[in-house]
Amino acid sequence: xxxxxxxxGLEFVASAGFRWRxxxxxxxxxxxVQLDRDNPDWYQGPPYxxxxxxxxxxxxxxCHLTNADALEAAIDKHKTAGHSGYPAExxxxxxxxxxxxxYPHEGVLRFDRRRPDGEILHPYAGRKEGxxxxxxxxxxxxxxxxxxxxxxxxxLPRASDQDIRWRAAQLRSA
Numbered sequence: 001x002x003x004x005x006x007x008x009g010l011e012f013v014a015s016a017g018f019r020w021r022x023x024x025x026x027x028x029x030x031x032x033v034q035l036d037r038d039n040p041d042w043y044q045g046p047p048y049x050x051x052x053x054x055x056x057x058x059x060x061x062x063c064h065l066t067n068a069d070a071l072e073a074a075i076d077k078h079k080t081a082g083h084s085g086y087p088a089e090x091x092x093x094x095x096x097x098x099x100x101x102x103y104p105h106e107g108v109l110r111f112d113r114r115r116p117d118g119e120i121l122h123p124y125a126g127r128k129e130g131x132x133x134x135x136x137x138x139x140x141x142x143x144x145x146x147x148x149x150x151x152x153x154x155x156l157p158r159a160s161d162q163d164i165r166w167r168a169a170q171l172r173s174a
Contacts, residue, residue, distance in 0.1 A: 001063040006030050013064045014055070020063075023052055030055045058110075086122075090138055093145075094124035097136050101127040105150065108135060113156035114163045118170065121159075126150060141167050 001012065003025070010022040014032075021043060024031040033043060033050040042050045055063065064070040086094075103109070103126035113121045125136040133150035 001060055003028065003060055011035065013067055013070050014062065017067055017070065023048065028057060030060065086140060087143065090143065094138060097125040101125060103127065105133065108150060108154060112159040113153060114159040115156060118167055120164060120167050123153065141171050
C-alpha cells in the first residue's frame with residue numbers, strides 16, 4: 001500500500017497476517033492499533049487503551065487491505081525478488097543469537113545492507129564488545145556469517161531489491 005491509501009478507521013493486514021486499524025495519518029507515517037481483542041472498548045479513542053504503533057514507509061509498503069492481497073503480493077515478490085532465502089539451520093542460529101544478548105538498537109537489525117563489493121549483509125543480532133557495539137551478520141548468498149562494528153555497518157547503504165537481484169545474478173553466473 002501507499003501512504004495515500006490510508007485514512008483514519010481503515011482496517012488492513014500487516015506483518016504475519018495481523019489485522020490493524022489506522023488511527024492517524026502523518027506526512028510519511030501512520031499510527032495504528034492491532035485488532036487483537038474481542039472487546040471493542042480497547043479501540044475507543046483517541047487516546048486508545050491499545051498501544052498505537054508507528055508504521056514507517058517500509059512498513060506501509062508491506063500492508064494490504066486483505067489477506068488475499070497479502071498472499072498475492074508475497075507470491076509475486078517470491079517470483080521476482082531473487083533472494084536466496086534462509087536455510088533452517090541459519091534461522092535457528094540467528095534466533096538463538098538474537099535471544100542470547102539484549103541489543104538495544106533494534107532499528108539496526110531492520111534492514112539488510114550492501115557492502116561495496118555488492119555482497120548482501122543480513123543483520124540478526126548485536127552485542128557489546130568492550131566499549132563498541134558489534135553486529136552479527138548472515139551473508140545469504142554465501143551461506144556464511146560475519147561480524148562488523150555497528151558504526152561501520154550502519155554507514156553502508158541499505159540493500160535494495162535491485163541489489164539483491166544483482167547479487168543473485170552474480171551467483172547464477174559463477
